[in-house]
Amino acid sequence: MGTSNQASPAARPLTLHGLSVEGVNQCVHCGLCLASCPTFSELGTEMDSPRGRIFLIKSLAEGRMSLSDSTVRHLSLCLDCRACETVCPAGVPYGRLIEAAKAEIEQRQPGAPTRRLFRWLNFGLLLGHPRLLALAASGARLYQASGLQRLARRTGLIGLLPGTLPAWDALLPPVPAKSERVPPPRVTRAAGSRRARVALLTGCVQSVIFAAHNRATARVLSKNGCDVVVPAGQGCCGALNAHGGDHARAVAMARATIDTFEAARADVVIVNTSGCGAHMKAYGYLLADDQAYAERARRFAASVQDLAEFLAQEPLRGPLSPVPLTCTYHDPCHVVHGQKIKSEPRQLLAQIPELRVVELTESDWCCGSAGIYNLTQPEMATRLLHRKVSHVLTTGAEAVVTANPGCILQIQAGLDAHTAAVRVMHLVEVLDRAYGGAPRGELKRPRGERQPSRGERGR
Numbered sequence: 001m002g003t004s005n006q007a008s009p010a011a012r013p014l015t016l017h018g019l020s021v022e023g024v025n026q027c028v029h030c031g032l033c034l035a036s037c038p039t040f041s042e043l044g045t046e047m048d049s050p051r052g053r054i055f056l057i058k059s060l061a062e063g064r065m066s067l068s069d070s071t072v073r074h075l076s077l078c079l080d081c082r083a084c085e086t087v088c089p090a091g092v093p094y095g096r097l098i099e100a101a102k103a104e105i106e107q108r109q110p111g112a113p114t115r116r117l118f119r120w121l122n123f124g125l126l127l128g129h130p131r132l133l134a135l136a137a138s139g140a141r142l143y144q145a146s147g148l149q150r151l152a153r154r155t156g157l158i159g160l161l162p163g164t165l166p167a168w169d170a171l172l173p174p175v176p177a178k179s180e181r182v183p184p185p186r187v188t189r190a191a192g193s194r195r196a197r198v199a200l201l202t203g204c205v206q207s208v209i210f211a212a213h214n215r216a217t218a219r220v221l222s223k224n225g226c227d228v229v230v231p232a233g234q235g236c237c238g239a240l241n242a243h244g245g246d247h248a249r250a251v252a253m254a255r256a257t258i259d260t261f262e263a264a265r266a267d268v269v270i271v272n273t274s275g276c277g278a279h280m281k282a283y284g285y286l287l288a289d290d291q292a293y294a295e296r297a298r299r300f301a302a303s304v305q306d307l308a309e310f311l312a313q314e315p316l317r318g319p320l321s322p323v324p325l326t327c328t329y330h331d332p333c334h335v336v337h338g339q340k341i342k343s344e345p346r347q348l349l350a351q352i353p354e355l356r357v358v359e360l361t362e363s364d365w366c367c368g369s370a371g372i373y374n375l376t377q378p379e380m381a382t383r384l385l386h387r388k389v390s391h392v393l394t395t396g397a398e399a400v401v402t403a404n405p406g407c408i409l410q411i412q413a414g415l416d417a418h419t420a421a422v423r424v425m426h427l428v429e430v431l432d433r434a435y436g437g438a439p440r441g442e443l444k445r446p447r448g449e450r451q452p453s454r455g456e457r458g459r
């Protein structure tokens, strides 16, 4: 690990990439976080623990250490799962520290031109422009449905692609047909007495891969007394950019999201994807130094609620049909650690007749998906996925219920690899089923409410 000869300037605020990392000074080195850290659990090395990474971040910010390859490796191996935050008695804001560190790494070590181009394509072009994302989804759908993907895999041609493209191909989820990617109606009226007017975030990847979950969310909210509006022109909230060290674009996306949702004049902004919800609740911090947006960002962040968090505030409105299923629940990191929501999804599931929930060992441990972590750190992601799948298989559950698209795809892929007949579902799919599901004729070709079969997944 390289060190610099520079003395540490005592009074200077600690920053990386211009972002405060003063939170490192809250760490009292007690080590209580170590047992909760997936990477420390797997590797047993101090520098792959929260305490070790905090030491690295502090040393970098104080100029006592250079950004060596090993420092980058230890920091990049962090999942940003924030399990350490949950158990930390000193309140170290670890998520903010690691995001600042990742932004610093991206600025100082952006990598080869192909990597930079790839990041720009994803973070700059696709996530920032919903129409281009939809176009790319249509291209991916054609690639999969035409059999080209199967052919490229069978002939080994896929292995000839440069950089991480083969890994992207392996993880490309089955893209639904365009007719199944329709968003919920602009407005869905409350059934029965009105409880609130809510605005729904449809998300970037979510709106392409799991549009059915968004439609189900609107239906379930309506059954629970909400007028549901889907603001036009909404884009990506910037969570993936922030987690990937792309701070500038994350800020721009946060401003645009606030502009769009303020116009909807809703009481609550509902989010059904964990990373987006946790990130949007942090807009107040993200835009604290932005004169034009600071106050608006604070107000907006206070109006954001996870779907389960919102619904669990009142008993579910009936009638609820039986859902005869044995399931287990996986806590997405950015729900349980990022938003401290743990009992609410279980509370909702417990109200569904004939649904049996079996607790999952290490339910709040990361499955290895973690944004694009399974692409950038495939070895660790696979280790954590195997750990998750082995716990799922011991439950004997027929389904895993969770609340994040990345977790759904990752855990389903792991279960498929074990040829386990276990389906991974979003919480809202289960709730929607209890309410009778999609009305007939919702789609032109109404087959979008189910998960693709294993064959369709191409894995």
Ligand code: SF4
Binding pocket: 026, 027, 028, 029, 030, 031, 032, 033, 034, 050, 051, 054, 084, 087, 088, 089, 090, 091, 092
């Ligand atoms: S639990 Fe908190 S204070 Fe203790 S070592 Fe971990 S980060 Fe530091």
Ligand code: SF4
Binding pocket: 036, 037, 038, 039, 040, 048, 049, 050, 053, 077, 078, 079, 080, 081, 082, 083, 084, 085, 094
């Ligand atoms: S965020 Fe997760 S992986 Fe990173 S140090 Fe904390 S517990 Fe470990």
